[in-house]
Amino acid sequence: MMAQRSKIAIVDDERSMRVQLESLLAGNEYELALFESGMALLAKLSELDPDLIILDLMMPEIDGFEVCRQVKAQPQFQHIPIILVTVLDASKALVEGLEAGADDFIQKPVSRLELRARVRSMLRIKKQYDELEAMLKMREELSNMIVHDMSSSIVSVQLNATLMQEKQVDEEQKERIDSILMAADRLDEFVNDMLMLAKMEQSKLRIHPTMTHIQQLILDAEKHFKIIAQSRGIELKLELPKMQLKMELDANLFRRVLANLLSNALQYSPEGTTVTVKLEILPPDQKGHHLRLQVIDEGPGIPEAYRKRIFEKFEVVELKKKGVAQIGLGLTFCKLAVDAHCGKIYVAPNRPNGSMFIVEI
Structure with missing residues (x-):
């Protein structure tokens, strides 16, 4: 079975240069597509999905630097290697080209051996990227x-x-x-x-906001977690405002956020301590947030250096190795859910011991 040929886009406003580059790469290894301008390439980029772009620097309409920036600005094309070809001063073009997102550089007149070597190098990197993505x-x-x-x-x-x-x-x-x-x-x-x-x-989750009774969500959570708290010798305490608070939010997601924060607090709280759920109504002039929910424990607490990192899933393993308590994917979920409601979540110290996980929506 014949191996699939790599697709290479050649972009140059001079026909003679396009033909020359095509002849230098001619053979059965590559599937070549020629474009007379950067705009022509950008228009066909999704359809072609090349493995490599060989791009002239000096072109009308938009130059190679701008084409490079526009290609690399699109997440689905960021991994495509780009080789810039130019007659400009090498050092100046190299610096600006790398800043625009180019991966390699070659000067005119183009040597066949150099061109084919650089093409093979860039395609090898692209192949490794594709294999990693597939894995x-x-x-x-x-x-x-x-x-x-x-x-x-x-x-x-x-x-x-x-x-x-x-x-x-x-x-x-x-x-x-x-x-x-x-x-x-x-x-x-x-x-x-x-x-x-x-x-x-994967952007597959849809937020379904409805008018939600916040105090009732907290009271429902208390019924479930009170049993867990009692079994561990922990007091679960509520501090709710007398004024009924209703808001447009996804009740299921908010219920899960509350459950994660409570479960986390109870898991790491010593026997004989208190976990407090506190709800406050915020003044309307505070950055658009209308409520502040706090889950306060008297556990080991989280060092200041780690407080901004505990909500990032790629930090979890590293922080666990360092013995940082009260971390896990549940907090990452909480942050994504709160962000989806245009709110914010953060952690602060509870004096003298413990943590305060704070949600503002």
């Missing part, structure tokens, strides 16, 4: 498959534990079943966070 995509699809399979197992655990709970059991068995259900619920939340996180990053 990452396959790994992501495998991860999603595993998460979906985990969901089925968790549902089975929850169902069987619930059926056991409905039968007459002694107090000790009841406590153990409650522990199984709590652990299953926690794992279910984690799996759902992973699924929702993937969908949000």
Whole structure:
């Protein structure tokens, strides 16, 4: 089976130069497409999807620097290598070309050996990029498959534990079943966070704002987490305003944000401490935010150096290695959900011990 040929776009306003570059690269290795201007290339870029662009620098309408900038400004084309070809002073063109996003540079008159060597080098880099992208995509699809399979197992655990709970059991068995259900619920939340996180990053998640009673969401969460708090010897305390607060937001997403923050606080709080959920109505002149939700714990706290990093998923592994508590994908999900509501989430120290996770929407 013949290997797929690499697609190369040659862009030069002089026909003789296009023909010369075409002849220097002639053979069975490459599929060549010739363009008389940068505008012509940009118009056909999506359709052609080249593996490499050989671009003249001095052209009418828009020069090679601007073509380079426009190509690299589009995420789907940023990985395409660009070789600039010019008669200009090499050092000056090189600096400006690299700033515009070019990957390599060759001076006129063009040597056949040099051109083919640089083309092979750039195509090798492009091939490595494509292979890495394919591997990452396959790994992501495998991860999603595993998460979906985990969901089925968790549902089975929850169902069987619930059926056991409905039968007459002694107090000790009841406590153990409650522990199984709590652990299953926690794992279910984690799996759902992973699924929702993937969908949000792929722009597949749709926000559905409705008029939502904020205090009631908090009261509903308290019913669930109060059992967990009591089992760990932690007091769960609410501080809610008397004035009823209703807002247009995605109730399901906000409920998950609250659940993640509460679960996180309870997991890392020592026995005999208090976790407080505090809701405030903000004055309308404060940057457009109308509510401030705080989940306050008396746990180990988060060092100042890490407070801005704990919401980024690529920081989680590194911070875990350093022994930083209260981090995980749940916080990344919270940030994406809050950002989707044009709000902000951050963490501050709770004096003398603990953390305050703050959401403003």
